[in-house]
Amino acid sequence: MKKVFGRPKSLKATPFHYCPGCGHSIIHRLIGEVIDEMNLQEKIIGVPPAGCAVLAYNYFDIDMGEASHGRAAAVATGFKRVLPDRIVFTYQGDGDMAAIGTAESIHAAARGENITTIFVNNGVYGMTGGQMAPTTILGQNTTTSPRGRKEKTEGFPINLSEMLAIARGSSYIERTAVNTPANILKTKKAIAKAFRLQMQGYGFTLVEILSACPTNWKMDPVKSSKWIDEVMTSHFPLGVLKDNSGDKKDAH
Amino acid sequence: MKKVFGRPKSLKATPFHYCPGCGHSIIHRLIGEVIDEMNLQEKIIGVPPAGCAVLAYNYFDIDMGEASHGRAAAVATGFKRVLPDRIVFTYQGDGDMAAIGTAESIHAAARGENITTIFVNNGVYGMTGGQMAPTTILGQNTTTSPRGRKEKTEGFPINLSEMLAIARGSSYIERTAVNTPANILKTKKAIAKAFRLQMQGYGFTLVEILSACPTNWKMDPVKSSKWIDEVMTSHFPLGVLKDNSGDKKDAH
Amino acid sequence: MLIKTIFSGFGGQGVIMMGYLLATAGMIEGKNVTCLPSYGAEVRGGTANCTVVVSSEEIASPVASEPEYAVLMNNPSLIRFQNQVQSGGTVFLNSSLIEDRPIRGDLVIYEVPLNDLIKQLSENRGANVVMLGAFIKKSGLVTPETMIRVLKDTFSGKNPAVFKSNRSALMLGYEYLK
Amino acid sequence: MLIKTIFSGFGGQGVIMMGYLLATAGMIEGKNVTCLPSYGAEVRGGTANCTVVVSSEEIASPVASEPEYAVLMNNPSLIRFQNQVQSGGTVFLNSSLIEDRPIRGDLVIYEVPLNDLIKQLSENRGANVVMLGAFIKKSGLVTPETMIRVLKDTFSGKNPAVFKSNRSALMLGYEYLK
Amino acid sequence: MPKVLMRGNHVVGEAAIRAGCRYYFGYPITPQNEIPEYMSEKLPEAEGGVFIQAESEIASVHMVIGASMAGGRVMTSSSGPGISLKQEGISFLCALELPAVIVNMSRGGPGLGNIAPSQSDYFQATRGGGHGDYRTIVFGPNSCQELADLTYEGFNLADKYRTPVLVLGDGMLGQMMEPVELPQEIPLKKLPAKDWALTGAKGRASRFIRSLILDPIKEEEHNWKLMRKYEKITREEVRWETYFADDAKMMVIAFGIAARIAKGAIKRLREEGVKVGLLRPITLWPFPFKAIKEISKKVKHFFVFEMNMGQMLEDVKLGLEGNGEVHFYGRPGGVILTPLEIARVISSQYYQKRLG
Amino acid sequence: MPKVLMRGNHVVGEAAIRAGCRYYFGYPITPQNEIPEYMSEKLPEAEGGVFIQAESEIASVHMVIGASMAGGRVMTSSSGPGISLKQEGISFLCALELPAVIVNMSRGGPGLGNIAPSQSDYFQATRGGGHGDYRTIVFGPNSCQELADLTYEGFNLADKYRTPVLVLGDGMLGQMMEPVELPQEIPLKKLPAKDWALTGAKGRASRFIRSLILDPIKEEEHNWKLMRKYEKITREEVRWETYFADDAKMMVIAFGIAARIAKGAIKRLREEGVKVGLLRPITLWPFPFKAIKEISKKVKHFFVFEMNMGQMLEDVKLGLEGNGEVHFYGRPGGVILTPLEIARVISSQYYQKRLG
Amino acid sequence: MPAGMIEIDSELCKDCKLCISVCPHHLIEPFNQLNQKGYAPVIFTESEHKKEDRKCTGCALCAMMCPEIAIEVHRA
Amino acid sequence: MPAGMIEIDSELCKDCKLCISVCPHHLIEPFNQLNQKGYAPVIFTESEHKKEDRKCTGCALCAMMCPEIAIEVHRA
Numbered sequence A, B: 001m002k003k004v005f006g007r008p009k010s011l012k013a014t015p016f017h018y019c020p021g022c023g024h025s026i027i028h029r030l031i032g033e034v035i036d037e038m039n040l041q042e043k044i045i046g047v048p049p050a051g052c053a054v055l056a057y058n059y060f061d062i063d064m065g066e067a068s069h070g071r072a073a074a075v076a077t078g079f080k081r082v083l084p085d086r087i088v089f090t091y092q093g094d095g096d097m098a099a100i101g102t103a104e105s106i107h108a109a110a111r112g113e114n115i116t117t118i119f120v121n122n123g124v125y126g127m128t129g130g131q132m133a134p135t136t137i138l139g140q141n142t143t144t145s146p147r148g149r150k151e152k153t154e155g156f157p158i159n160l161s162e163m164l165a166i167a168r169g170s171s172y173i174e175r176t177a178v179n180t181p182a183n184i185l186k187t188k189k190a191i192a193k194a195f196r197l198q199m200q201g202y203g204f205t206l207v208e209i210l211s212a213c214p215t216n217w218k219m220d221p222v223k224s225s226k227w228i229d230e231v232m233t234s235h236f237p238l239g240v241l242k243d244n245s246g247d248k249k250d251a252h
Numbered sequence C, D: 001m002l003i004k005t006i007f008s009g010f011g012g013q014g015v016i017m018m019g020y021l022l023a024t025a026g027m028i029e030g031k032n033v034t035c036l037p038s039y040g041a042e043v044r045g046g047t048a049n050c051t052v053v054v055s056s057e058e059i060a061s062p063v064a065s066e067p068e069y070a071v072l073m074n075n076p077s078l079i080r081f082q083n084q085v086q087s088g089g090t091v092f093l094n095s096s097l098i099e100d101r102p103i104r105g106d107l108v109i110y111e112v113p114l115n116d117l118i119k120q121l122s123e124n125r126g127a128n129v130v131m132l133g134a135f136i137k138k139s140g141l142v143t144p145e146t147m148i149r150v151l152k153d154t155f156s157g158k159n160p161a162v163f164k165s166n167r168s169a170l171m172l173g174y175e176y177l178k
Numbered sequence E, F: 001m002p003k004v005l006m007r008g009n010h011v012v013g014e015a016a017i018r019a020g021c022r023y024y025f026g027y028p029i030t031p032q033n034e035i036p037e038y039m040s041e042k043l044p045e046a047e048g049g050v051f052i053q054a055e056s057e058i059a060s061v062h063m064v065i066g067a068s069m070a071g072g073r074v075m076t077s078s079s080g081p082g083i084s085l086k087q088e089g090i091s092f093l094c095a096l097e098l099p100a101v102i103v104n105m106s107r108g109g110p111g112l113g114n115i116a117p118s119q120s121d122y123f124q125a126t127r128g129g130g131h132g133d134y135r136t137i138v139f140g141p142n143s144c145q146e147l148a149d150l151t152y153e154g155f156n157l158a159d160k161y162r163t164p165v166l167v168l169g170d171g172m173l174g175q176m177m178e179p180v181e182l183p184q185e186i187p188l189k190k191l192p193a194k195d196w197a198l199t200g201a202k203g204r205a206s207r208f209i210r211s212l213i214l215d216p217i218k219e220e221e222h223n224w225k226l227m228r229k230y231e232k233i234t235r236e237e238v239r240w241e242t243y244f245a246d247d248a249k250m251m252v253i254a255f256g257i258a259a260r261i262a263k264g265a266i267k268r269l270r271e272e273g274v275k276v277g278l279l280r281p282i283t284l285w286p287f288p289f290k291a292i293k294e295i296s297k298k299v300k301h302f303f304v305f306e307m308n309m310g311q312m313l314e315d316v317k318l319g320l321e322g323n324g325e326v327h328f329y330g331r332p333g334g335v336i337l338t339p340l341e342i343a344r345v346i347s348s349q350y351y352q353k354r355l356g
Numbered sequence G, H: 001m002p003a004g005m006i007e008i009d010s011e012l013c014k015d016c017k018l019c020i021s022v023c024p025h026h027l028i029e030p031f032n033q034l035n036q037k038g039y040a041p042v043i044f045t046e047s048e049h050k051k052e053d054r055k056c057t058g059c060a061l062c063a064m065m066c067p068e069i070a071i072e073v074h075r076a
């Protein structure tokens, strides 16, 4: 018998510290698989965020340089401008990307910075204990929206990817999820496509991934997966938001 | 004979320090006229930016509280939450609003903060001497894009109002100009409408105004006015970008 | 008198609550108390713990470097804290989950089979309060009467039944250790 | 020897260039020089000015609180700087634009009708360089030869004609004041 | 008032609300998340209360500026990196002469560091990490009770002097629970009137608040005005406590949680007859220079203990003016010493100096 | 090399490029705009040069972090408020041990203040306005020539110690033109190799750079490591100059543009036989404590002149340890004194102290 | 068409000429006398005209365009 | 359909049960023995089965879903 599925070689052997059922783990693996398949291990540089994935360098067996909270896109810009022929990606949570990092995200896209952002949208601040995120949906309870998010007091959630799609410098933006095997496959393809477009110099690419945070959603992992389908995707519809590459079908 | 046009009473007698032909002066007057006509002088609070209009409190005879560069929307949020029945507006340049203040602008809109933003887009950093702004158009020369803005190096300009229109908390966003009497009239109506919607609790409203900076464009004022029509509006098309009030026609 | 106790277990085992209840009881009995829960990243994926100091005098440090008591709810807690307990100190073990035993010979050890015990309760839960009962019995740090008052203050706001089941749990543990 | 000169005028009158040219000429003649243009908000809507210090020794401050010379290109400049000039100092006035005269009696005054003079030039511009010619004639701070060399270094990169017209402008001013 | 057992972060929130604070703007960061969490729970229940989780620390401090200009009692809180991001805003608060309370539950740094308690933001707090000449009142509480009292008092001082007040706690203070006697609630009507606030120019001339002062002479006047205010605060608001100072041959100087641990050490040492005392600055700015100078007339041996690499140490030296010998012992990075260890270090110094 | 007459801000840009700096990230703010403007003109002409006008000061300092991790020689610049916004990033640069040069052409503050020259960011620069225990090397140039030399040298020191270097100028230095002898251009190939840079894990094990160190014991070790580096810098990199120090009965201590003006004053006074000298710290951190201590053996009267309300004054006092009397004279807010006025103040002190 | 007239405050005018560019009847013209600020304010060519002779309609386009609020418009 | 089999690393498993939820043949089950980290890892019900008796197709849906990369999939 042949091993048909195992740990990608661009991930270290270290077990993940993430909670049971956490989407970060799945996404890490997918990125690892893409790095392996595209043979990028020696030419990719990752920028982890402040967020649950802050320790990502303990898992990825690639060069990684830490960004402070929200500034990954700026740090990645610095990398890319010095090393234009390397592949540079940021890995960011929704708080990191769409709250404190809003300006950096939008301007990296506007500049058409030739980097890829993996935007993990789990609708809460995981690392700090489940506070409201800019992507927390209306009605959702968090530790800082204890009565459920209401537009009058906490304001509406923000669809950052849709905004980034307006930026003329962004070339490919897709929203996927990692709650089912089919969605996981699509996510992997999207990541691969984003890296490929970066190699071809298309400018800013982004994959937004709806991802479970069972701990702070206070749901078990299986229920969390369902919740993504049943609730979250109606606020954050899956699909390609922008594709300048001319090969829309190829995405999946 | 009757005086049919003169200085609005909500403007002080102080002459403007702005350069000859500067759009800021016209916009100041329009805001003053609207304040007079809507009788808001005693219940409006303005937040000037860092930018050429930093001294706006020398001109407006209303309460005004300074914001540091880019943070007017946050400062206005503080005002409005303490004084929900006052009218609160920010007055911001394109650098203030769409560069350093990107996150504050977007999140004020996302929250549906019940304030009005007067967004003066003159395509350059006026106050600091004509550097590139986020809204500088491709090909335009500035002191920091001395070879003309190019997408590859300086990146694309950003259409912030279009992004803000996506935010669910924004209710009314219109782009106007102050380069002709007709456009000036439309601008005035748009400002009045924004204030009115704020009084009715519609949430975030914004009027983006294309405005001449003859000094840094290195054009005379008359030529600058033409340039707005001929060049700038093709990058920043005039019109209503969003209107949740149900009275679209009423705008003009 | 200055007595340090560490409570440790998985995140969901209610160790912070144990600390809170003990510290409140100590406060009601007029003692100085501090209660320091572990926090942040320390919690995720590892053990949660909570340190309570009960003292007749001002408390300098809420940290228990060498606690007199350790209440350990799972195996990783045993591994982590067994060497920190003072010589001659006392360890309370949730023997339903912990198979190992401390290798040191200078500790007093009480084993409390929580999983078995809670089966005697109506709701099959409240293992932490059972353990707390056992703990106050042997430590004598606070009286059961005070602790029952604390349980009442803490829980009856929501639902009197919750208080009652907690009281039963407490007494179950209190009476289990002889 | 330490000589301070202030050049002042509207934004477009080329006062910064005058300062730059004088300072460069001083440098070439082996003197210590500083040149401090006014900047930022000070410029907008008001006068622009530029202070040059030429000295045989180290220069402590590039600011000219009491300049020996003032070269004033417009009326607001006269109003602003007439009282700052040292007693016994010298003022060069663009008499085409400045109608008033300093009220102080302790100044040497040279009037240069720049608008009239530049009509003698081929391009009708270069008033600032005309004034500079007049200035170096009377101040003797640098020689006309040095200044011509500076004009050459500064302008002939672009277009030799530009240098030539500037040289003519310089000499026009130089010869205007006797 | 009966005591309640409360977590330091919650104590801050409750004390603020009782002081009439109705506006909180903040952004999550460990180890102070329980402050915004508490405020999000309680403020909407209080009359006119507003809680906003802002998009960033920068936005929060500027919301504070707006709310303060509008006359509200307002607070923000953060830790380490987040406080760094607020430095521009704090400089503005001072320049604009706006009252506000800012809490830093500090953590291990620099950079992302860790979330363990640390005292390494002392310089930032006392010298002002922002630009320009300014000072903020800085409290260094060492217990949950002081967190309550000083937070509460902070709002009063902030209004009294129209200046921001910083409460410099640490991760341990924020997380630990202690019995606390909460201060009396101030009815909103009893809050001091602010005749400078911007509320719309109704029935009065319009006014503005700004920090842009283009003319250097006027900016200088403004700076001297601020300076006079800072001098007044320095004269009137310095706070410190001493412990076993009377017959001490060696004085420990420490603040906050480190002082508390040192106290434990000193108690032990006193039992052994070691004549060591403690001076604990409660206001870190204004710093109790005079108290130190006074003590240095009698005591020549000083021991400074900080959970950092030696920051308050500079203030101690400034206070001593060479008038005494200072031994420093620091543990940066979030390491918490025990009273026992501190006692050992002190006594070794004590005997080396032949004081015993 | 013949001298050229250049504006201070341009000098900074040119010196940086000659030092091999190919990456500049910044945001406009007066009075330093000519730095980004110069870089936008010149960098695209230099091999591999990149200029980005970022969306903010925060973005720029983080672009600096990325470019520095990638091994580039990189610079940012700003003034007052913008430097405040970079404090979090500077704390990160130190924690991550990344070389970079940061220029502050400081202006009047606090708040928006004005654009006149001021020295009121001294505390921020020398104590670190960010969170955590860290130091940056701080240069205080007083002429365009020093701007050139110290900016250039800054890149070398930054690389040597893997730490950020701050050049603390002011609006006047940035704007004024002086003859400058520009330093020799370093060919890119001769720049020091960086075996720690992140360039993609080709032909070697992957690596990472981070400042998150959750374990306090490890974070403490990291802090001590940084401390050892700072101590080494303190031993090896202190720079200062003296002027008429030999027979001085009174010493002026001043830095930057203030020192320059003081020098003018001293020259006048010397002509009148007033025996006053100058000590000018060139590195503001590490501060020349030893030099001051040395001088205080002979001289007992000190005069500190700063264009602020008294910040370096603290360092002078720390250096003196009570060993001498300090008279302070400050002008905050952007006011520039003349040598004559300073001479008057010094001589009045001089005669009051019966030194003459 | 009711007769109008305008008054230009020559101390406020900055010579931007925007009014000139919009007056449908070309009733405003440059003039070369400098004001205190050093600008050469424009002038209304009909200020000396009798009411009947004026072409100015008081349409206020000039005033609407004037950044400096230097123009007051009067109408019958 | 080729026969497959999976191996679950019980020290990596965190008992999230996502694999259980996606296995089309219900071949993974909870089990109540704790691992070192205190989780009760799930088990593959066919690990003792002979190759012919296995229903596992080696489709890898479980592995694809597993956050911990605790599942290795083998296929003939």
Ligand SMILES: Cc1ncc(C[n+]2csc(CCOP(=O)(O)OP(=O)(O)O)c2C)c(N)n1
Binding pocket: A049, A050, A051, A052, A053, A068, A069, A092, A093, A094, A095, A096, A097, A120, A122, A124, A125, A126, A127, A128, A133, E027, E028, E029, E030, E057, E081, E082, E085
């Ligand atoms: C300047 C700064 N502010 C705040 C924090 C605290 N912080 C760390 S991660 C985080 C948010 C985490 O949420 P998200 O980005 O959604 O990622 P997740 O943890 O959910 O994956 C915050 C607020 C910080 N480290 N630095």
Ligand SMILES: Cc1ncc(C[n+]2csc(CCOP(=O)(O)OP(=O)(O)O)c2C)c(N)n1
Binding pocket: B049, B050, B051, B052, B053, B068, B069, B092, B093, B094, B095, B096, B097, B120, B122, B124, B125, B126, B127, B128, B133, F027, F028, F029, F030, F057, F081, F082, F085
């Ligand atoms: C934190 C900070 N960064 C930079 C500046 C300098 N600054 C003042 S205004 C301005 C931009 C002005 O441009 P814009 O907002 O477009 O307004 P305009 O002057 O063109 O009206 C800048 C960069 C500042 N004051 N504060």
Ligand code: SF4
Binding pocket: A017, A018, A019, A020, A021, A022, A023, A024, A052, A122, A126, A127, A212, A213, A214, A215, A216
């Ligand atoms: S807190 Fe949420 S996002 Fe963070 S590791 Fe746990 S499940 Fe994942």
Ligand code: SF4
Binding pocket: B017, B018, B019, B020, B021, B022, B023, B024, B052, B122, B126, B127, B212, B213, B214, B215, B216
């Ligand atoms: S610089 Fe431009 S925006 Fe500023 S006052 Fe002048 S014309 Fe107006």
Ligand code: SF4
Binding pocket: G004, G005, G006, G022, G023, G024, G025, G026, G027, G028, G055, G056, G057, G058, G059, G060, G061, G062, G063, G073
């Ligand atoms: S009011 Fe109308 S017609 Fe009269 S001058 Fe003005 S633009 Fe011309």
Ligand code: SF4
Binding pocket: B021, G008, G012, G013, G014, G015, G016, G017, G018, G019, G020, G041, G042, G062, G065, G066, G067, G068, G069, G070, G071
């Ligand atoms: S529009 Fe106003 S400022 Fe401009 S030229 Fe006419 S009157 Fe003068």
